[in-house]
Structures are given as structure tokens and as C-alpha cells.
Amino acid sequence: MEQFAAVKRSKDGQPVRYLIVDDSVFARKNLARMVESFGGQVAGEAGDGLTAISEFDRTHPDIVLMDITMPQMEGIEAAEKIVQAHPEARVVMVSSVGYQENIVAALQRGARHFVQKPVKPEVLYEVIKYVLGEDGAVANAAGAGI
Amino acid sequence: MKMELIQPFINSADAVLSQGLQGTTQVASLSMEEEGYHRKGVAGMVALSGDVEGRIVLDLDPQTALRVASHYAGADLPESDDLIKETIFELANQVVGNAVSALNDQGFHFRVHPPLLLTSNEGDKSSEDVEALMICFETSLGNVFMNVALRYNKRRMADHAATGK
Numbered sequence: 001m002e003q004f005a006a007v008k009r010s011k012d013g014q015p016v017r018y019l020i021v022d023d024s025v026f027a028r029k030n031l032a033r034m035v036e037s038f039g040g041q042v043a044g045e046a047g048d049g050l051t052a053i054s055e056f057d058r059t060h061p062d063i064v065l066m067d068i069t070m071p072q073m074e075g076i077e078a079a080e081k082i083v084q085a086h087p088e089a090r091v092v093m094v095s096s097v098g099y100q101e102n103i104v105a106a107l108q109r110g111a112r113h114f115v116q117k118p119v120k121p122e123v124l125y126e127v128i129k130y131v132l133g134e135d136g137a138v139a140n141a142a143g144a145g146i
Numbered sequence: 147m148k149m150e151l152i153q154p155f156i157n158s159a160d161a162v163l164s165q166g167l168q169g170t171t172q173v174a175s176l177s178m179e180e181e182g183y184h185r186k187g188v189a190g191m192v193a194l195s196g197d198v199e200g201r202i203v204l205d206l207d208p209q210t211a212l213r214v215a216s217h218y219a220g221a222d223l224p225e226s227d228d229l230i231k232e233t234i235f236e237l238a239n240q241v242v243g244n245a246v247s248a249l250n251d252q253g254f255h256f257r258v259h260p261p262l263l264l265t266s267n268e269g270d271k272s273s274e275d276v277e278a279l280m281i282c283f284e285t286s287l288g289n290v291f292m293n294v295a296l297r298y299n300k301r302r303m304a305d306h307a308a309t310g311k
Contacts, residue, residue: 023260026232069258096243097258099250117240118165
């Protein structure tokens with residue numbers, strides 16, 4: 001997989017920590033490989049919305065990558081509950097169902113961005129940098145950190 | 147089956163497979179399945195409900211499924227690995243999700259159900275209002291079959307009749 005300049009947390013230079021939520025093991029592995037190629041760290045995984053909420057409380061990730069169509073509790077509802085409890089949470093929806101109504105609903109209920117599957121690493125990388133804003137910093141090419 | 151329904155699925159499968167397998171894909175054949183569905187190997191089925199109802203099956207013979215899953219995993223997988231099934235499920239999900247997104251923006255509303263493993267060797271035959279279409283995509287890793295069986299639901303058909311579309 002293509003390697004990207006590492007995106008670190010500005011405050012302490014540590015890897016960005018991700019919670020990956022998807023009912024597909026395949027999709028979770030794929031996203032995990034991508035965020036690791038961005039210099040990130042997988043803080044936790046969940047296969048449904050309910051587990052995502054408890055995993056968020058346990059791991060306090062910097063970014064949540066959240067699927068929409070899942071058993072028990074769908075991603076948009078889980079995102080809303082997470083953001084209600086933690087207004088600072090950064091939730092990025094990652095779904096193959098990317099029609100306008102879905103995107104708008106996700107954004108209105110607290111998601112920060114939307115990425116359509118199949119995920120292109122370069123697209124997700126740019127979204128991560130955008131969502132982190134000043135809380136993220138790209139390491140220089142020599143790998144000297146932030 | 148109306149091409150306005152089927153074309154987004156063909157476009158979506160072409161895009162998902164060519165991006166994921168990092169090579170060109172092409173439609174090798176497209177045919178009606180009048181004698182009913184015959185499973186080829188590892189088959190993931192996604193059901194749709196809403197304005198249009200039915201199901202889409204993505205079906206790969208076992209060796210092609212193994213090659214495709216190994217490609218995505220970035221390593222050779224054993225034939226028994228659960229990740230093979232998971233890969234086909236996720237591909238089916240992506241194909242359907244992208245097609246549904248395009249159709250939704252045209253005014254069709256759906257609910258996409260989680261993928262299921264199709265285990266029976268035979269499927270339903272086409273009926274008066276449900277036609278099953280089989281599309282074979284040639285990829286660098288082997289043939290990928292997509293079986294699409296959809297119909298307008300009655301409410302939607304009534305709407306079409308009322309609006310003359």
C-alpha cells in the first residue's frame with residue numbers, strides 16, 4: 001500500500017488514534033491498513049453502532065471511521081449519540097451508500113465528513129487532514145516529526 | 147427489466163472491480179436467466195426493499211474468489227479463510243451501495259439489507275414481473291458474475307402509471 005507522510009497529533013506528536021466501525025471484517029482490515037499507512041494507530045474496532053459507542057468511551061479516539069448500514073444500530077444514529085455525549089468527537093462516515101439524503105442526514109447529526117466506498121487512500125488521507133485541522137500535523141519528508 | 151435500473155449496477159460493478167483489482171474489467175456477457183439461478187461458487191447476496199425490490203448476487207468460482215480475496219488482503223490466503231467470504235460480501239455491498247446511490251439521486255428510494263451468504267445451488271426462476279439478468283465481468287483475476295433480479299413494487303408502478311413515466 002502507498003505510504004503517506006505521517007499525520008500526527010499537534011499537541012504531543014503522537015500517532016492519530018482511530019476507532020474503526022464496520023460490520024465487515026474485510027472493510028475494517030482495509031481501513032486499518034490505510035490509517036496505518038498514514039502513520040495512525042487503531043485504538044479500537046466495532047462491528048455495530050452500539051459497540052461503537054462503548055468503544056468510543058473506552059478508547060477516546062481522535063477520529064471515528066463509521067460505516068452506515070450495520071446490525072443493531074446503524075452508523076448515523078451511533079454517530080449522533082457519540083457526538084451528543086462528546087461534542088468534540090470527530091466522526092467520518094465511510095459507506096458505499098452515498099446518496100445525498102444520507103450524506104446530509106449524517107452531517108446534520110454530527111458527522112464531520114463523508115467518504116464513499118470503495119475508499120481511495122488518497123481521498124481518506126485528505127479528509128483526515130481536513131477533519132483534524134490544526135489538531136493534526138503532517139510530518140516532514142525526512143520523518144523528523146512535527 | 148428496465149435498463150434504467152440495471153445500468154447503475156453494471157456501472158458500479160465495473161468501477162468497484164476495476165478500482166479494487168487495479169486493472170481493466172469488461173462485460174463479457176449479459177443474459178437472461180430464464181432457467182433459474184445456478185450458483186458458481188462463493189456468492190454474496192444483497193437484498194433491496196423500497197421503490198424497487200429484489201436482490202443482487204455477486205458470485206465467483208472458488209479459485210477466483212481466493213485470488214480476489216488474496217489480492218485485497220495483500221497476502222495469499224488459505225482456501226478455507228473466512229476473509230474470502232467477507233471480501234465477496236463487502237464487494238457486493240460496495241457494488242449495491244454505489245448503484246443505489248445513483249438511483250436514489252434519480253428519485254428511487256431503497257433500503258439496503260446486510261449481505262448474506264448464498265448457500266443453495268439453485269435460485270428462483272424469472273417470473274412475470276421479476277427478470278433475473280446475469281452479467282459476467284472479465285477481470286485480470288478471473289470472471290465475476292453478477293445476478294440482478296429486481297422489480298418495481300406495486301406502489302411505485304402505480305406512481306409511474308399516474309405520472310405517465
